[in-house]
Amino acid sequence: xxxxxxxxxxxxxxxxxxxxxxxxxxxxxxxxxxxxxxxxxxxxxxxxxxxxxxxxxxxxxxxxxxxxxxxxxxxxxxxxxxxxxxxxxxxxxxxxxxxxxxxxxxxxxxxxxxxxxxxxxxxxxxxxxxxxxxxxxx
Amino acid sequence: xxxxxxxxxxxxxxxxxxxxxxxxxxxxxxxxxxxxxxxxxxxxxxxxxxxxxxxxxxxxxxxxxxxxxxxxxxxxxxxxxxxxxxxxxxxxxxxxxxxxxxxxxxxxxxxxxxxxxxxxxxxxxxxxxxxxxxxxxx
Numbered sequence: 001x002x003x004x005x006x007x008x009x010x011x012x013x014x015x016x017x018x019x020x021x022x023x024x025x026x027x028x029x030x031x032x033x034x035x036x037x038x039x040x041x042x043x044x045x046x047x048x049x050x051x052x053x054x055x056x057x058x059x060x061x062x063x064x065x066x067x068x069x070x071x072x073x074x075x076x077x078x079x080x081x082x083x084x085x086x087x088x089x090x091x092x093x094x095x096x097x098x099x100x101x102x103x104x105x106x107x108x109x110x111x112x113x114x115x116x117x118x119x120x121x122x123x124x125x126x127x128x129x130x131x132x133x134x135x136x137x138x
Numbered sequence: 139x140x141x142x143x144x145x146x147x148x149x150x151x152x153x154x155x156x157x158x159x160x161x162x163x164x165x166x167x168x169x170x171x172x173x174x175x176x177x178x179x180x181x182x183x184x185x186x187x188x189x190x191x192x193x194x195x196x197x198x199x200x201x202x203x204x205x206x207x208x209x210x211x212x213x214x215x216x217x218x219x220x221x222x223x224x225x226x227x228x229x230x231x232x233x234x235x236x237x238x239x240x241x242x243x244x245x246x247x248x249x250x251x252x253x254x255x256x257x258x259x260x261x262x263x264x265x266x267x268x269x270x271x272x273x274x275x276x
Contacts, residue, residue: 023217079161
């Protein structure tokens with residue numbers, strides 16, 4: 001998975017859209033190039049972005065074949081304010097995926113609603129993504 | 139603009155996501171195939187879907203070059219409930235575009251906040267889209 005694009009910084013003005021536990025729309029590319037969308041949760045730490053999903057999903061196959069994705073987060077209080085992140089997937093791995101899922105659970109569902117990695121039998125992957133173009137509106 | 143796919147019906151269970159004046163994420167394809175996303179309003183009449191946008195936008199150029207788009211609407215009350223519509227653009231036209239914009243204004247902003255077509259100097263287009271695959275979640 002390589003790209004000729006360079007990573008870009010996220011604008012401070014819209015970082016809240018990545019830290020307020022808002023649903024993000026992830027766009028991947030089907031084998032024929034048609035866009036596929038789904039709702040995902042996004043972890044944001046020190047400018048690094050990652051997702052977590054089940055290993056067998058179509059979006060994982062898509063991102064493995066073509067690393068170009070787009071993330072979209074719309075402010076629920078103002079639909080004219082949104083962040084479009086055109087990204088490259090840099091890594092898809094099962095390493096630490098259950099712990100990562102548990103962190104996202106806490107972020108999105110609150111401290112009392114997390115899946116315990118010790119008993120989690122799901123097959124998950126962490127997907128690291130790097131923005132190569134950022135469009136912030138509103 | 140042609141496609142080998144056939145139009146499909148919208149599920150009654152999720153029609154409300156198209157009639158509640160919710161922001162939709164439109165995905166188009168850049169010339170290099172990378173997905174581009176933006177927020178749009180959607181008009182839904184008798185199973186027919188259409189958008190309205192400024193004529194000169196990147197998304198219009200994208201849809202003219204490749205008619206394959208995806209629309210995503212997430213229920214603001216339940217982020218696990220959403221509608222993904224993979225669509226083909228069947229028509230992009232300036233005919234009636236200002237009146238169409240005015241209708242969308244009323245739908246999304248209310249009866250008192252519409253742009254008068256008689257004084258609207260913007261260059262708009264109506265974009266008709268036909269779903270070829272529908273994924274309804276939640």
